Amino acid sequence: LAKTTQPISMDSYEGQEVNITCSHNNIATNDYITWYQQFPSQGPRFIIQGYKTKVTNEVASLFIPADRKSSTLSLPRVSLSDTAVYYCLVGDAGGYNKLIFGAGTRLAVHP
Amino acid sequence: GAVVSQHPSWVICKSGTSVKIECRSLDFQATTMFWYRQFPKQSLMLMATSNEGSKATYEQGVEKDKFLINHASLTLSTLTVTSAHPEDSSFYICSARDVGQGAVGYTFGSGTRLTVV
Numbered sequence: 001l002a003k004t005t006q007p008i009s010m011d012s013y014e015g016q017e018v019n020i021t022c023s024h025n026n027i028a029t030n031d032y033i034t035w036y037q038q039f040p041s042q043g044p045r046f047i048i049q050g051y052k053t054k055v056t057n058e059v060a061s062l063f064i065p066a067d068r069k070s071s072t073l074s075l076p077r078v079s080l081s082d083t084a085v086y087y088c089l090v091g092d093a094g095g096y097n098k099l100i101f102g103a104g105t106r107l108a109v110h111p
Numbered sequence: 112g113a114v115v116s117q118h119p120s121w122v123i124c125k126s127g128t129s130v131k132i133e134c135r136s137l138d139f140q141a142t143t144m145f146w147y148r149q150f151p152k153q154s155l156m157l158m159a160t161s162n163e164g165s166k167a168t169y170e171q172g173v174e175k176d177k178f179l180i181n182h183a184s185l186t187l188s189t190l191t192v193t194s195a196h197p198e199d200s201s202f203y204i205c206s207a208r209d210v211g212q213g214a215v216g217y218t219f220g221s222g223t224r225l226t227v228v
Binding site: 034036041042043044045046087098099100101102103104 | 115117145147154155156157160202204205206217218219220221222224
């Protein structure tokens with residue numbers, strides 16, 4: 001399983017765009033990149049997933065360069081409610097692979 | 112979307128007693144479920160993989176006799192913390208995968224806060 005590296009913490013202000021970058025130098029050909037969000041005392045919640053280039057949904061965008069050795073989660077115009085821990089995971093889409101969580105990025109959004 | 116229900120959301124028990132936590136996939140069948148433990152300010156740590164109809168697979172360092180896992184049906188897995196001690200106090204989270212949704216199919220329960228006194 002590819003190991004991921006993210007910044008431990010980030011600070012932002014309401015209305016700003018936040019970009020969280022994740023490094024995954026050993027990503028395999030079959031691996032997808034998935035981001036989860038976790039609020040205190042709750043289970044992680046799926047945000048977005050991608051394989052290459054750019055993926056966008058109603059919540060976030062995910063940018064993946066051609067070499068796929070990193071990815072960037074982009075949260076447009078954050079609000080206080082976006083304060084959470086964000087995890088980047090890399091894994092094979094097939095089979096029953098277990099999800100291994102790294103340390104995650106603790107995002108604090110300030111008024 | 113897929114929903115995973117975890118019960119109870121919190122429990123307080125006395126040291127030496129056992130506690131059972133349930134994890135149910137409500138609208139899909141899950142042949143595989145996962146159990147995690149999370150200490151304050153730390154990430155989720157995978158404890159074991161629960162397989163329907165067979166024995167669970169435990170991660171290195173996790174005591175299988177202390178954390179009993181039963182996956183009796185395609186929608187239910189249980190984690191029993193036996194002879195609980197204060198150091199077992201933690202946030203326990205289950206996850207199930209809806210294979211029909213491919214790589215995005217992992218859904219997490221809301222977690223169980225266990226406090227052993």
